[in-house]
Amino acid sequence: MRYDLAKSGNGLTYEIRNIVNVAKILEQHGVEICYENIGDPVAKGEIIPDWMKDTIADLVRNNNMSFAYCPTRGDYDVREFLAERTNARGGVQITKDDIIFFNGLGDAIARAYSSIRVDARVMLPEPTYSTHLLAEVLHASFPPNTYRMNPYNNWAPDLNELEKKVESHKSIVGILVINPDNPTGYVHTEDDLRRIVKMAKEHDLMLIFDEIYLNMVYNGKKTIALSDIIGDVPGISMKGISKEFPWPGARCGWIEVYNADKDEAFKRFVDAILNQKMAEVCSTTLPQMSIPHIMQHEMYNSYLTERLKHYEKLSNIAYNMLKDCPYVVVNRSNGAFYMSVVFNEAVLNKNQKLHIELKEVRDVVEKITEDKSSHDKRFVYYLLGATGICVVPLTSFFTSTPGFRMTLLEKNVEKFEQTVKTIKDKIVEYVESGSC
Numbered sequence: 001m002r003y004d005l006a007k008s009g010n011g012l013t014y015e016i017r018n019i020v021n022v023a024k025i026l027e028q029h030g031v032e033i034c035y036e037n038i039g040d041p042v043a044k045g046e047i048i049p050d051w052m053k054d055t056i057a058d059l060v061r062n063n064n065m066s067f068a069y070c071p072t073r074g075d076y077d078v079r080e081f082l083a084e085r086t087n088a089r090g091g092v093q094i095t096k097d098d099i100i101f102f103n104g105l106g107d108a109i110a111r112a113y114s115s116i117r118v119d120a121r122v123m124l125p126e127p128t129y130s131t132h133l134l135a136e137v138l139h140a141s142f143p144p145n146t147y148r149m150n151p152y153n154n155w156a157p158d159l160n161e162l163e164k165k166v167e168s169h170k171s172i173v174g175i176l177v178i179n180p181d182n183p184t185g186y187v188h189t190e191d192d193l194r195r196i197v198k199m200a201k202e203h204d205l206m207l208i209f210d211e212i213y214l215n216m217v218y219n220g221k222k223t224i225a226l227s228d229i230i231g232d233v234p235g236i237s238m239k240g241i242s243k244e245f246p247w248p249g250a251r252c253g254w255i256e257v258y259n260a261d262k263d264e265a266f267k268r269f270v271d272a273i274l275n276q277k278m279a280e281v282c283s284t285t286l287p288q289m290s291i292p293h294i295m296q297h298e299m300y301n302s303y304l305t306e307r308l309k310h311y312e313k314l315s316n317i318a319y320n321m322l323k324d325c326p327y328v329v330v331n332r333s334n335g336a337f338y339m340s341v342v343f344n345e346a347v348l349n350k351n352q353k354l355h356i357e358l359k360e361v362r363d364v365v366e367k368i369t370e371d372k373s374s375h376d377k378r379f380v381y382y383l384l385g386a387t388g389i390c391v392v393p394l395t396s397f398f399t400s401t402p403g404f405r406m407t408l409l410e411k412n413v414e415k416f417e418q419t420v421k422t423i424k425d426k427i428v429e430y431v432e433s434g435s436c
Helices: 015-028 050-062 076-087 105-114 130-140 159-168 190-202 264-279 285-295 300-322 359-369 375-387 413-433
Strands: 099-102 121-126 145-150 172-178 206-210 235-240 253-258 328-330 338-343 403-407
Touching (some): 076 253, 099 264, 105 130, 105 264, 121 130, 121 159, 130 172, 145 159, 159 172, 159 190, 172 190, 190 206, 300 328, 300 413, 359 375
Parallel strands (some): 121 145
Antiparallel strands (some): 328 338, 338 403
């Protein structure tokens, strides 16, 4: 081509799915894969209850409009329902026109960041969920600005670092908070969230809160919604049904816009997002229309409660089994359905390996890891080849802290216990294989 077509940043990898490509190759060689890489409850065996299926089926049978385009922002009645739910919390008040639907939260994230000027940046947590990272870096073609989530303090955010960076980097226009956090499972405290809102107000910033897991908190922890504390600060809450219903294949997410009428620059930003959506006409209608029917169903709250009990149980199993492993730092997950494990400083090196019985599998893993891959990526691929357990290297979430993320989605508790025990044993074997 006469010009280089690709924007800077196109070399970034979505490792959560990229590792699946390798896993599929190993499956062809007879390796049984245990997928712990992606947050899809259905793929991990979640049984969608009949009442939920019947609700969706009734919409298909009895509502022809579920087959039609809906308004660009989303179905009128559904947006009215969601606005009323937010307003009932007693915080910031919104209307249906402050809600925009997207084809999954990934679509919302991509369109939001691409609507920001290339010289304006959003502060991201570190580690951060890959979709936010990729979208923010691709919009600016530069590495991201981050504030640390501290694994030595239960993954709490370093708000002093955040404030210093906000004060010194004038290109920063917003702060991202993922609550509960992905990949760490951390649940933000109300005090910290209020401090972030205060920070945004003092420095004239917007807030972006990814709250798709907001109703998925356990182990006695509590948090608070952005709408409850935002006051008159401009902000966006990102929400969806993929995890909570769960219906990830519906690709149905939305944003709630707060205080667009109070800042002209923020209003232009929101209008730019909406104009992008208009070019697509609208998002998928049926999943939107299911939301009021499912959320108001008499079985919904009890169904969600039972799921949270299961995640809490697995969270504690994993924490209790791994906490005494001498080579890692482990924090108990209290929200969403992920756990991130951090390797202690300097325990990993390029000489460590796990025994892989099949030569064909060993050749695949050795070829992948022969380059200058991060040390945790090397461990993850050896773990995959040796055991079939598929996790994600923590450094793929843009952090220099080596580790890995796994899910808490396995429905078979005994299988989960065996998986975690195997991971613990292989950590020890791997680290000690490279000792001098």
